Amino acid sequence: MEGHRWPSRKGPVVDEATDKIAEGLRQGRRDAWSSLYDLYAERAWREAARLLGGDRQETADVVQEVFMAAAESAGRFDATRGTLWNWLAGIVRNKVAVRFRRNATRISAARRWWDRMNDMSGQWLAGRRDAPDGALEAEEMATLVRCTLLEISDEHRILLVGKYIEDLSAAELASRCGSTAGAIRARLLRARQAFRKAFEARADEPEPARSKP
Amino acid sequence: MNHDSPDNEEKRLREIIITADRNASQPDRPFLAGLKTRSTRRFVEAAASNSKRSRIMAKLKRIAPRAAAASVLLAIGVAVVLLTTGGENGGLLGKTRDLIENAKAMKMKINGTVEKPVKTTVHGHMVMATGGRMRQEMSLHGQKMVMIFDLGKGEMMSLVPDQKIAFAVQLKHMPKALRDSMTLRGDQFAEIKRVLRKGGKELGTKTIDGVKAKGYRTANDSMTMEIWVDAETGMPVRMQTEMPQMGMKVMMSDIEIVEKVDPALFSLKVPKGYTVQKQPAISMKPAGVKELAELLAAWAELTGGPLPDALDPVLFATAAQEYAKKLGDSDLPLEELKKRGAVLQRASQTVSARLVGAIMLRQTNQTFHYQGKGVKLGDKATPVLWYKPKGKKKYLVMYGDLHVERVAKKDLPPKRKSAPTKSAPERAIRTRDA
Numbered sequence: 164m165e166g167h168r169w170p171s172r173k174g175p176v177v178d179e180a181t182d183k184i185a186e187g188l189r190q191g192r193r194d195a196w197s198s199l200y201d202l203y204a205e206r207a208w209r210e211a212a213r214l215l216g217g218d219r220q221e222t223a224d225v226v227q228e229v230f231m232a233a234a235e236s237a238g239r240f241d242a243t244r245g246t247l248w249n250w251l252a253g254i255v256r257n258k259v260a261v262r263f264r265r266n267a268t269r270i271s272a273a274r275r276w277w278d279r280m281n282d283m284s285g286q287w288l289a290g291r292r293d294a295p296d297g298a299l300e301a302e303e304m305a306t307l308v309r310c311t312l313l314e315i316s317d318e319h320r321i322l323l324v325g326k327y328i329e330d331l332s333a334a335e336l337a338s339r340c341g342s343t344a345g346a347i348r349a350r351l352l353r354a355r356q357a358f359r360k361a362f363e364a365r366a367d368e369p370e371p372a373r374s375k376p
Numbered sequence: 377m378n379h380d381s382p383d384n385e386e387k388r389l390r391e392i393i394i395t396a397d398r399n400a401s402q403p404d405r406p407f408l409a410g411l412k413t414r415s416t417r418r419f420v421e422a423a424a425s426n427s428k429r430s431r432i433m434a435k436l437k438r439i440a441p442r443a444a445a446a447s448v449l450l451a452i453g454v455a456v457v458l459l460t461t462g463g464e465n466g467g468l469l470g471k472t473r474d475l476i477e478n479a480k481a482m483k484m485k486i487n488g489t490v491e492k493p494v495k496t497t498v499h500g501h502m503v504m505a506t507g508g509r510m511r512q513e514m515s516l517h518g519q520k521m522v523m524i525f526d527l528g529k530g531e532m533m534s535l536v537p538d539q540k541i542a543f544a545v546q547l548k549h550m551p552k553a554l555r556d557s558m559t560l561r562g563d564q565f566a567e568i569k570r571v572l573r574k575g576g577k578e579l580g581t582k583t584i585d586g587v588k589a590k591g592y593r594t595a596n597d598s599m600t601m602e603i604w605v606d607a608e609t610g611m612p613v614r615m616q617t618e619m620p621q622m623g624m625k626v627m628m629s630d631i632e633i634v635e636k637v638d639p640a641l642f643s644l645k646v647p648k649g650y651t652v653q654k655q656p657a658i659s660m661k662p663a664g665v666k667e668l669a670e671l672l673a674a675w676a677e678l679t680g681g682p683l684p685d686a687l688d689p690v691l692f693a694t695a696a697q698e699y700a701k702k703l704g705d706s707d708l709p710l711e712e713l714k715k716r717g718a719v720l721q722r723a724s725q726t727v728s729a730r731l732v733g734a735i736m737l738r739q740t741n742q743t744f745h746y747q748g749k750g751v752k753l754g755d756k757a758t759p760v761l762w763y764k765p766k767g768k769k770k771y772l773v774m775y776g777d778l779h780v781e782r783v784a785k786k787d788l789p790p791k792r793k794s795a796p797t798k799s800a801p802e803r804a805i806r807t808r809d810a
Binding site: 191192193196197200201204205208209212213214215216217218219222223226227230231233234235236237238239287288290294299300302304305308309312323324327328355358359362 | 384385386388389390391392393394395396397398399400401402403404405407408411412414415416418419420422423424426427
């Protein structure tokens with residue numbers, strides 16, 4: 164559905180309520196769609212907004228595209244391939260990625276900004292110095308992070324956003340993902356490694372090859 | 377790269393990641409309320425369309441098992457192959473023959489493999505009993521099928537337990553030799569016994585499933601059969617047939633001779649709760665050029681052009697199931713889906729009905745040769761099959777456009793090495809992931 168990669172399902176279904184919604188969607192029940200929407204509409208907005216940046220109108224456009232596409236394909240939702248949120252977050256990612264591809268200028272500018280910091284940026288990432296002045300506040304940094312979040316897997320993005328932006332504990336993430344706190348900690352470690360690798364690759368990528376995400 | 381502690385690295389990554397959230401807009405609730413109404417309307421429309429789609433898909437799913445039922449023909453093919461095994465040697469397997477001759481029924485495991493072009497396996501159990509009765513419980517592509525034959529009555533029934541569907545088929549024009557072997561002598565095992573009487577080439581001794589076994593092999597142009605028997609008791613341990621022309625092997629193991637067998641196992645009465653689908657009768661008569669042309673045209677219609685790699689039921693079952701699955705995953709509009717479903721249904725019925733005749737022809741006429749692999753339907757220059765009808769002097773040669781020419785043996789086209797081709801349906805189907 165919607166061309167996104169389904170994260171493999173490694174635990175039980177999140178809870179009975181989402182299970183019922185999934186079943187209702189397959190049966191084409193209006194109340195199931197309504198429940199899905201109430202449960203995830205604001206979360207989808209926040210996900211789109213943080214991946215896109217500050218443009219409110221663009222976020223609204225993406226959220227509209229996401230729910231219209233989801234409405235088309237919800238009847239074919241397959242719970243064995245992931246949770247409802249993973250499915251919806253995958254659609255958000257795809258729709259945002261399409262917009263990002265159209266905005267190569269913004270990504271090039273962010274890349275040049277990173278280059279201008281010379282060795283400082285690399286040393287900072289390697290833990291050999293503090294963040295360069297103003298680096299964390301720069302819009303270019305946010306752009307590079309968004310690019311990276313779009314590049315890593317849905318599963319890793321959902322974990323990193325849940326942990327560091329939504330400030331959820333490992334136990335809360337476990338409950339949300341249908342897993343255990345121990346497993347979540349291990350997956351978070353892999354998610355951080357994946358993020359760092361993708362971020363470095365994105366930031367250091369030579370100019371001509373920068374056509375993604 | 378990691379020169380600092382894991383805690384510091386995590387802290388730094390946290391600082392970096394949260395920059396994405398800066399300036400992110402908060403949910404616009406009035407907008408979201410409006411979107412709920414619009415998306416609900418879209419969902420309801422899509423659900424109505426999906427419901428029609430589901431009905432078509434359910435129909436397609438019924439067609440696929442029907443195609444899988446063609447694997448039944450594999451068993452018939454084996455029986456026919458056994459019939460045609462030639463040679464008359466001394467009786468080296470007296471004990472085995474005695475055991476089988478006194479048996480009322482036999483149970484065994486079956487594993488069939490078709491190697492080319494895609495490895496496909498069929499596995500399950502089989503019970504054979506006197507009077508031409510046979511029950512197979514097979515699994516093909518994860519789909520369980522139960523097949524009950526009563527060759528004495530010329531009837532066959534396939535059951536698909538997952539879908540509670542029963543397919544009832546009449547077997548017409550059964551060759552006299554086959555009918556006689558199954559009914560007149562009341563002896564299901566006549567052919568096995570005949571192979572045993574012929575003996576065959578000794579293969580030496582080896583241990584199979586912990587049993588010291590002696591092996592014998594018989595062969596004709598199209599197949600070899602090996603029988604391994606317990607060196608002490610004469611009890612069959614393993615039987616294996618191989619048909620290189622079809623790239624097919626069928627192995628029967630865990631063989632047991634049983635004194636009593638429940639007749640209900642061979643009942644052709646449809647089980648409770650099953651929906652019966654009557655199928656066109658299957659003719660066991662060797663095919664003629666008309667039937668062969670119908671077979672090739674229907675198969676090519678399904679696959680979108682190329683003729684089959686081999687005239688093999690498992691190959692067809694695989695192609696039909698793959699095609700049904702691709703249709704199910706596709707994003708085709710309803711009307712197109714219906715159209716292609718109808719093609720699948722029509723092709724499936726024709727191929728199933730004609731394939732037996734083609735197999736019977738191949739097994740009863742040693743002059744039959746097929747080389748249609750990679751040839752497109754409509755190719756008037758490439759010969760795809762030929763054979764010499766019994767009692768006739770000239771050969772019939774069929775070309776890719778299905779026209780037929782009569783030629784003398786000296787004018788037969790050269791046998792060619794087949795061009796590589798795909799076994800799966802080539803018809804382009806856009807998937808939902810596009």
